[in-house]
Amino acid sequence: MRTPLRSRRTVLTGGAAALVLTLTVSPTANADTNRSLQHGGSLVLVGGGLKDDNTQVYGEIIERAGGARARIGVITASSVPASQDPYADDPDKCSNSECNGAYYSAVFKQHGAAEAQWIPVDLDHVDNAESDAVVRQVNSMTGFFFGGGDQSRYLTTLLNGAAHTDSKVLAAIRAKLAAGAVVSGSSAGAQIAAGADMVTGGESYQGLRDGSSPGYFEDATRLGYEPQGGFGFLRSGLIDTHTGAYGREGRAMRLAADTGHDRVYGLEENTALLVEHPGGPHERVRVLGPRGVAVFDLRRARAHDGSKAGGEGTPGTWSLTGVRYDYLTDGDRYDPRLRLTLPATGKRPFAPRSAAPVPDNTDVFYSADNPAGVPYSFLTTARALASTRAQRTAEATTYEDRPRFTVTFAKTAGFTAWSGDTATPQTLTGLSVRVAGR
Numbered sequence: 001m002r003t004p005l006r007s008r009r010t011v012l013t014g015g016a017a018a019l020v021l022t023l024t025v026s027p028t029a030n031a032d033t034n035r036s037l038q039h040g041g042s043l044v045l046v047g048g049g050l051k052d053d054n055t056q057v058y059g060e061i062i063e064r065a066g067g068a069r070a071r072i073g074v075i076t077a078s079s080v081p082a083s084q085d086p087y088a089d090d091p092d093k094c095s096n097s098e099c100n101g102a103y104y105s106a107v108f109k110q111h112g113a114a115e116a117q118w119i120p121v122d123l124d125h126v127d128n129a130e131s132d133a134v135v136r137q138v139n140s141m142t143g144f145f146f147g148g149g150d151q152s153r154y155l156t157t158l159l160n161g162a163a164h165t166d167s168k169v170l171a172a173i174r175a176k177l178a179a180g181a182v183v184s185g186s187s188a189g190a191q192i193a194a195g196a197d198m199v200t201g202g203e204s205y206q207g208l209r210d211g212s213s214p215g216y217f218e219d220a221t222r223l224g225y226e227p228q229g230g231f232g233f234l235r236s237g238l239i240d241t242h243t244g245a246y247g248r249e250g251r252a253m254r255l256a257a258d259t260g261h262d263r264v265y266g267l268e269e270n271t272a273l274l275v276e277h278p279g280g281p282h283e284r285v286r287v288l289g290p291r292g293v294a295v296f297d298l299r300r301a302r303a304h305d306g307s308k309a310g311g312e313g314t315p316g317t318w319s320l321t322g323v324r325y326d327y328l329t330d331g332d333r334y335d336p337r338l339r340l341t342l343p344a345t346g347k348r349p350f351a352p353r354s355a356a357p358v359p360d361n362t363d364v365f366y367s368a369d370n371p372a373g374v375p376y377s378f379l380t381t382a383r384a385l386a387s388t389r390a391q392r393t394a395e396a397t398t399y400e401d402r403p404r405f406t407v408t409f410a411k412t413a414g415f416t417a418w419s420g421d422t423a424t425p426q427t428l429t430g431l432s433v434r435v436a437g438r
Contacts, residue, residue, distance in 0.1 A: 039280025041177040043233055047241040047267030047293075048148060048187035056288050057272045058111040064182035065113070065143025072108045072116040073141035073173075076100040077157040078149030078188045081124035097122035100147055108145070117141075121157050121169055129158055129167035138172040143182040146189030151230060152200070152216055154192045164228045174231070177278075183233060187241050190267060195235035197259040200224040204250025204365035205400045208318060208435065211305075212251075212258045221368075223251050225259065234278050236336040237263035243294055244376040245269050247366030250398075250405070253296055253435060257303040257320055263336070266294035271330075285334040292332075294379075296433075297324035297339060306437070317403060319436040325409075327379060327428040341429045343418040350386065350417040350425045358384045361396035364407050370399045378407070385409050386417035386425040408434040 044061050062070045079097040087093035101118030108116035119137060121128045128134045138144075146154070158170040166174060177183050185193060192198070200216045202223030212223040238259075240252040243266035252264045267273055271289030276282075287293050306317030328334060331344025361381045363373045374380075378396070385394040398405045414430035 039178070039277040039282070040180040041278070042182050043177075043193060043273075043275040043278050044182060044184035044288075045190035045193055045234070045239065045265075045267060045273045045275065046184070046186035046289075047190065047243060047245075047269050047271060047273075047291075049242070049245070049269030050186040051270050052107055052110075054270055054289065055111065057270075058108065060272065060274065060288055061143060061145065061182055061184045062108065062111055062113050065141075068112065068114060069142070070108075070113040070115075071140060071142045072105070072113050073119045073138055073144045074101045074104045074108070074116055074147065075119045075121065075144060075154075075158075075173075075189075076104065076147040076149070077122040078147060078151055078153045078192070079122070080149070081122045083124050097124075100149075104145060104147055119144075119169070123153060123157060126157050129169045131168070135168050135172045138169055138176065141176070141181070144173055144176070144184065146183075146185030146192060148185075148187030148189055151188040151192045151198065154188070154230065155226070158231075170231065174233075177233065184272075190273075191239055191241050192230040193233040194230045194239040195232040196227060196229040197238060197255065197261065198226045198229040199238070199240055199251070199255055200226055202251050202255075203368060204247050204254075205367060205398050205405070207251035207254045208398075208405050208437065209400075209403070211318070212255050223255060225255055234265075234275055236279075236283060237261065237265045237295075239265050239267065241267050243268055244291070244366075244379050247364075247373075247375070247377060249294065249296075249378045250365045250407075250435065252294075253298070253320055253323060253433075254318075256296065256298050257301065262298045262301075263339075264294075264296040264298075266296065268292050268294075281337065283336050285328075285336060287328045287330055287332050287334075289330060292327050292329040292379075292427075295326040295328065295334060295341070297326070298322075299339075300324070317437045319434070321434045321436075323433040323435075324414075325382065325428065325431045325433045327382065327431075329426045332427055341427070343427050343429075344420070347418040347420045347427060348422070350419040350422070352387050352389045352417075352425075354388045355390045356388055358388060358391055358394040363399040364396035364405075365398060367399035373399065381407075382409055382428055382431055383417075383425050385411065386415075386428055386431075403437040405435055405437045408436070410434070 076097040082088040085096035105116035203221040206221040207223030268291035271291040301322040333342040410432040417425035418427035
């Protein structure tokens with residue numbers, strides 16, 4: 001069930017027939033998909049790697065589902081079905097939708113849910129997405145959890161083909177969310193909550209060098225996206241997952257710039273983005289867990305593609321300036337409407353005392369090609385800059401060098417670091433980021 005950290009190049013599709021899922025429908029049809037979404041419920045979206053013992057995140061989901069009366073519907077249609085799992089009959093080795101559903105159901109019960117059940121929709125049971133009996137099962141639940149895997153399988157099983165409209169089961173889940181239920185998910189289960197231009201795969205370096213394209217691709221380094229998005233539960237920004245663990249900050253910024261989005265939520269592993277009243281005027285965000293959530297604000301960002309200048313130019317000389325980077329940690333809140341980060345109670349502005357220079361960083365996006373690379377490289381440089389009074393700016397570069405991209409971090413007038421222990425900067429607000437190829 002768990003994906004090793006460095007195996008992130010796994011192709012996201014179930015085979016060649018599923019390589020390109022880009023759909024072409026009218027804007028009206030896409031809007032119809034989410035017409036019933038209101039603002040009564042909440043989302044708990046985890047960036048992947050949710051550990052069994054994360055009582056904070058599991059406890060939040062259960063509490064929002066009714067506490068001791070919580071009934072959790074577990075959806076794992078993003079996993080391979082049992083018919084494609086050679087270990088389907090081995091409970092110690094299986095990794096398919098049914099055994100993953102049983103696993104998460106057991107974990108939710110261990111954390112105090114009154115009931116947790118697998119919702120039997122997957123590639124082996126596609127027709128169940130239109131089953132009245134399964135809809136009744138959904139309607140008996142007070143909360144939902146979408147497991148990880150491949151988000152394309154969620155599109156295949158829970159949406160109606162090229163029309164991109166809700167199946168009966170998805171419509172029932174959407175109605176429960178609107179009425180106040182909690183919808184949660186991890187990795188692909190969080191990614192599928194996205195609206196338009198949901199990321200489908202890719203690495204940061206190749207994304208910065210080559211740009212993004214609609215579709216799913218056999219080349220797992222190629223930055224792809226689904227224009228119509230996922231289920232559209234969260235629309236105030238793009239979503240990316242495993243952000244620091246897989247060095248995805250670069251691809252997140254490139255995809256947002258290419259598709260015209262002015263905000264990205266970069267979710268870290270074993271940590272949740274809690275969204276209350278999603279889609280409404282009172283939408284609010286809070287972070288839960290041991291790591292954090294990056295917020296890239298591109299309202300004032302400007303992109304320049306040197307390879308397209310006058311029809312000529314050097315490939316890979318793409319640049320992006322004016323990105324605001326906030327990094328929120330446990331307990332921090334964020335107001336999407338005001339674009340305001342509110343550090344958790346007990347955190348105070350951090351006053352750097354060190355005069356040490358920021359260490360060199362020659363692999364800012366944790367390249368899969370670098371055997372000596374370390375995760376959370378981008379964040380490490382950002383925090384190192386916040387920790388020193390010797391520098392106002394710091395540069396870090398990509399491991400790849402044809403071309404090499406440089407990321408410049410700058411403590412501009414609006415920058416503040418926050419800490420709960422006075423020793424280390426934890427939360428960062430208003431750090432300026434520039435990316436340039438050369």
